[in-house]
Amino acid sequence: MTACNKDFLDLKPLDAISEADVWQDLNLIELYVNDRYDELPHGFCKWAGGLRxxxxxDESYHMHEARFLDKYTQGGLTSGSLNMYYFNGFWLDAYTAIRNDNIFLEKISSYQGGEQERIKQLTAEIRFLRAYFYTELISRYGGVPLIKKTFDLDSNFNVPRASFNECVQFIVDELDQAIEDLPNRDEAVGEDFGRITKGAAIGLKIRALMFDASPLFNKTNDQTRWQKVSQACEELFNLNQYSLSNDYPGLFLNPMDSGVIFFKQFLGQYGFELVDVLSDYYYHYRGGQSIDEWRFPNGDGGWISENPRQEFVDQYETTSGEIPVLGYTGSPNNLTPIINPKATNYNPSNPYQNRDPRLRYSVLYDGTTFKDRDLEFWDGGKDSRNTNVDFWWNGSMLGYGIRKSLDESWSLNAGVSSHQPWIYMRLAEFYLTYAEAQYHLNNFPMAVEYVNKVRSRGSVNMPPIDASGNLLEKIKHERKIELAFEGNRWYDARRWLDAEADFAKDIIAVQVKKDANTGAKSYRYYYFEGGTGKRSFPTSHYLWPIPIEEILKSNLEQNPGYN
Incomplete structure (x- = not known):
């Protein structure tokens, strides 16, 4: 997202700008809209995206945030939990953003200037942003109050919760209205690069409809809801603006990739010039984020904060298309993998060989090459928690790190931020969404076709699936692997009603040992927390509790299990 320098030369001094001035000056109106983009959370350093x-x-353990997250992962989330801003704070942040969007929608009609087509586009962007926050709210809380206007001191603040279906319909209606006035991807170039497009709005509509169609909210498996998902996916595909990326690891560093639909960019890339105007309007664009510091291995000075779990790593198939490890037996401190007899090219002595390439692209593991060296997670290695190693306290607790989105060319110098984009939406997600919808509409051949489009593309080249056995589980599995560590898993497992089983499993770690004489490596698998059953996911956790402050000051009904 860029801005033209010469337009800002005529701006009044900041202390001379009134509210009325803002809504009569197209430059100031654009700056107001740009500030609304800044309210979008992203997964690099804010809660509501993907990092935490x-x-x-069941993807990973966040060792630097465990003291906050354990309240949730151990089943203790309440409407008044202490130190739980990550959870309770989202409600306030979302409604603050919605209020700012409502201000725009109320004030913009007073604009008397020219360039009305630009005003229509900016209005459509605001409708998207308001719909985005409502989509995030309903995916966490179910039905929420629909606040469509600003309040004054005389307003009635006791707005009841709308039903989930009413919220979905409002979101869809808003997005359909926005789509009409948004540009296509190939039109959002130059100064509009990075702004919201038709594809992004359709993608958000698909996500809202997907939640509406899934078992969490579709108890009767109403197929008309899946039909709406299918139609929205086809609406996206028919734009003919996107294609699957053949560079899986590279697409997370390149917002211009053909498969990227919506992203948040950070200043320092692509040769565009941004002007620092009016306080914080370009905060995230003139600055950066800290994903490389959070995820780099400690051997390169990073924190390797998120540690993929062994049982999640096991989900990456062999190159023959088989999951190699089906479970574990034995004592908590020395587990024995149950090897899948169909995974004939899996070698327990070299467990990362002959695996789905997306394992190498997504996970840091012992022996993989990173920044032109082989990582050393083995005891005493450069990336271990051995006390003789520099930054040992930042060594992985589970024997793994997350590689996806890392920029290996970046140097972790003090005070230097990262600038790769946060990818909100990409085409592969919606191919798999379409496959899931086709499954529920009993169109199994089409479901298989779209899963295989994702699996067969360049840089992945995994063997095709077929419709035999449990096709729905195959679709879920592909989604789990393709979208790993991007923030989707928490939403997916909940909407499928799988979280009670999947998120309550004990964490398994790996210890790698290296023979000092031969260099041979051995692998010990064990329960990270001793197999004590600390992980739990009560039924109430499918929805978050409305913050207690909101319950006490209004007549809102609390979600089940939190009274």
């Missing part, structure tokens, strides 16, 4: 979300799923 992985730590409350």
């Amino acid at each position: 979300m992985t730590g409350i799923t």
Whole structure:
């Protein structure tokens, strides 16, 4: 997202700008809208995106945030939990953003200037942003109050919760209205690069409809809801603006990739010039984020904060298309893998060989090459928690790190931020969404076709699936692997009603030992927390509790299990 320098030369001094001035000056109106983009959370350093979300799923353990996340992962979330801003704070943040969007929608009609087509586009962007926050709210809380206007001191603040279906319909209606006035991807170039497009709005509509169609909210498996998901996916595909990326690891560093639909960019890339105007309007664009510091291995000075769990690593198939490890037996401190006899090219002595390439692209593990060296997670290695190693306290607790989205060319110097984009939406997600919808509509051949489009593309090249056996589980599995560590898993497992089983499993870690004489490596698998059953996911956790402060000051009905 860029801005033209010469337009800002005529701005009044900040202390001379009135509210009326803002809504009569197109430059100031654009700056107001740009500030609304800043309210979008992202997964690099804010809660509601992906970084910490992985730590409350079966994907990973977040060792630097465990003191906060354990309240959730151990089943203790309440409407008044202490130190739980990550959870209770989202409600306030979302409604603050919605209020700012409502201000725009109320004030913009007073604009008397020219360039009305630009005003229509900016209005459509605001409708998208308001719909985005409502989509995030309903995916956490179910039905919520629909606040469509600003309040004054004389307003009635006791707005009841709308039903979930009413919220979904409002979101869809808003997005359909926005789509009409948004540009296509190939039109959002130059100064509009990074702004919201038709594809992004359709993608958000698909996500809202997907929640509406899934078992969490679709108790009767109403197929008309799946039909709406299918139609929205086809609406996206028919734009002919996107294609699957053949560079799986590279797409997370390149917002211009053909498969990227919506992203948040950070200043320092792509040769665009941004002007620092009016306080914080370009905060995230002139600055950066800290994903490389959070995820780099300690051998390169990073924190390797998120540690993928062994049982999640096991989900990456062999190159022959088989899950290699089906479970574990034995004592908590020395577990024995149950090897899948169909995974004939799996070698327990070299467990990362002959695996789905997305394992190498997504996970840091012992022996993989990173920044032109082989990582050393073995005891005493450069990336271990051995006390003789520099930054040992930041060594992985589970024997793994997350590689996805890392920029290996970046140097972790003090005070230097990272600038890769946060990818909100990409085409592969919606291919798999379409496959899931086709399954529920009994169109199994089409479901298989779209899963295989994802699996067969360049840089992945995994063997095709077929419709035999449990096709729905195959679709879920592909989604789990393709979208790993991007913030989707928490939403998916909940909407499928799988979280009670999947998120309550004990964490398994690996210890790698290296023979000093031969260099041979051995692997010990064990329960990280001793197999004590600390992980739990009560039924109430499918929805978050409305913050107690909101319950006490209004007539809102609390979600089940939190009274």
